[in-house]
Amino acid sequence: MNHEVFKDLVPSYMENLTSEETNRQMEKHMEQCVDCQEYVKEMQEDFLIERTNEQKDQKRNIDYFKKIRSKNRRKIFTVAGSLLGLFLIISIGYYFLFVHMWIADENNVQTTVQKQNNIATLNFKSKKDNRYLLAMEQQENQDYTDLIIIYENWNIFADKNWNIHSELAIAQQGGTDITYTFLDENTLLLPNGKEKKLTDEDKITIQYKDSTEEIRLKDLYRAGSNH
Incomplete structure (x- = not known):
């Protein structure tokens, strides 16, 4: 090669x-x-x-x-x-800001009782402009609402696209109401239509953040415009 x-x-x-x-x-x-x-x-x-x-x-x-x-x-x-x-x-x-609610401080709540005929209305309104209240009713030991828990939330951004509770916040601007219907001073008309004879032991407990308040139903019937 x-x-x-x-x-x-x-x-x-x-x-x-x-x-x-x-x-x-x-x-x-x-x-x-x-x-x-x-x-x-x-x-x-x-x-x-x-x-x-x-x-x-x-x-x-x-x-x-x-x-x-x-x-x-x-x-x-x-x-x-x-x-x-x-x-x-x-x-x-x-x-x-928009979802979480907390139990309100009693010092931030203005409570009034309004009476019309035999209907007594408990009204709870926030003392702060940027908040609103919601009263949760519970029947603990009675056939009527005997426990009211007052919750609080921020009242900002009225646009419901931002605040899912905006409509509720607007509706609660005047406060949140709980009503009781009486037949007379000693008789409460229950939600089921039955009558309940009242004693001095029949009370409503209002629960706040660090305190509670008790109101006898008979006193609620006798209440004036302010509480």
Whole structure:
């Protein structure tokens, strides 16, 4: 085999691109030519160095992209964490401003009793302009409402798109009412239409944040316009 032809085939030979017949001829030629053996050896060393450098470059590029991906991942987590934190702050703030109600302080409540014919109305109104009250009725031990819990909430943002209780807040601007219907001083008309004879033990308990108030039903019947 001609030396120049041999040298031209060496790169393909090292990359296993030559045919089996060509490989046999080249190996036979190398057995007879020391210079060609050295040439192949040098080419193999250069090829190995080149491949090693390529692998280093590839590893360097891979490491670089890993670092970029890691930084991007951290940025994504940071942004996501910030958005989540902001969402939680807004959600908690919205809950406490518009959803959450708490038992009112007695000092913030103006209570009046209005009497018309035999109907007595307990009215609870907030003394603060930016709040409204809601009276929750419960029948604890009697057939009538004997426990009233006074709740309070913020009265801001009348737009119902912001405040889910806006309509309730508007309706309660004049206060929240609980009514009792009497037949006479000693007789209460129950919600089911039955009559209840009253004693001095028949009372209403009004629960505030740190205190309670008791009103006898007979006293409620006798009450004037203020309480």
